[in-house]
Amino acid sequence: MDLFSLPRLGVVVPPENPTAEPEFNQLLGAGMNVHTARFPVTPGAGLREMLETYNAVLPDVLGSFGALRLDATVVACSASHYLLEPEGDRAFCEELSERAGAPVHSSTQAILACCEALGVDRLTLVSPYEPWLTDTSRAFWEQAGLTVDGVVLVPAEEAATPGGQARFDPYAVTTGAILRRIRERELPADTALLFTGTGMGTLAALTELARQDPPRPLLTSNLASAWWARRAAGASGGAHHPLLRRLEEAAA
Secondary structure, eight states, X not given: OOGGGSOEEEEEEOTTOOSHHHXXXXXXXXXXXXXXXXXXXXXXXXXXXXXXXXXXXXXXHHHTTTTOOOSEEEEOOHHHHXXXXXXXXXXXXXXXXXXXXXXXXXXXXXXXXXXXXXXXXXXXXXXXXXXXXXXXXXXXXXXXXXXXXXXXXXXXXXXSSTTOOOBXXXXXOOHHHHHHHHHTSXXXXXXXXXXXXXXXXXXXXXXXXXXXXXXXXXXXXXXXXXXXXHHHHTOOXXXXXXXXXXXXXXXX
């Protein structure tokens, strides 16, 4: 196999995100080459201001790939695109695709495309976000026409005292915390699980949950983005992750 003949995927990630690149590489395996660019650091900015900055500078960040020919690009930051609402997100991605001369999708648009292919119309969100951002995420999916059956919050650290505040940090969530929070809940049989955010590591948890009977659709920002990227770039070969093969078979 000629390494340099493989389709090329561009991935744009937040500067501190430790998860997106390893998960994309594991999911896509030998089927695509992954090239990344990072949003700028925003010292002193609050979370909402930081996310708004990401949207403002995204065209320039995509431009930092220079003359590198990309077959598709994923903006691997769900939170910033929740602020745009579904129609604004879709229009923004169309504009970016026209500028780039190749398909550009946010992870949120990839999830919507995946839900359509699977026939999924009901979600339970598994969220590592602060409550206000979780609410923004829920509103996004409901505005897109999906029913959100409920939310499973997964903080990085539980509150130390009754009535105390838990700490929310997607990058610090553990597999054990994800599985424990999900198993504490009695979930509707017909709901898909959507693990939102590109920074929460999920592959180990999904591998465990995929063994459950009966199976249910399992979606994450990175998994749906990898699924979309292979379709957009025309990547049909290569040894890719079992979770991605499972998703492709279900969406066929």
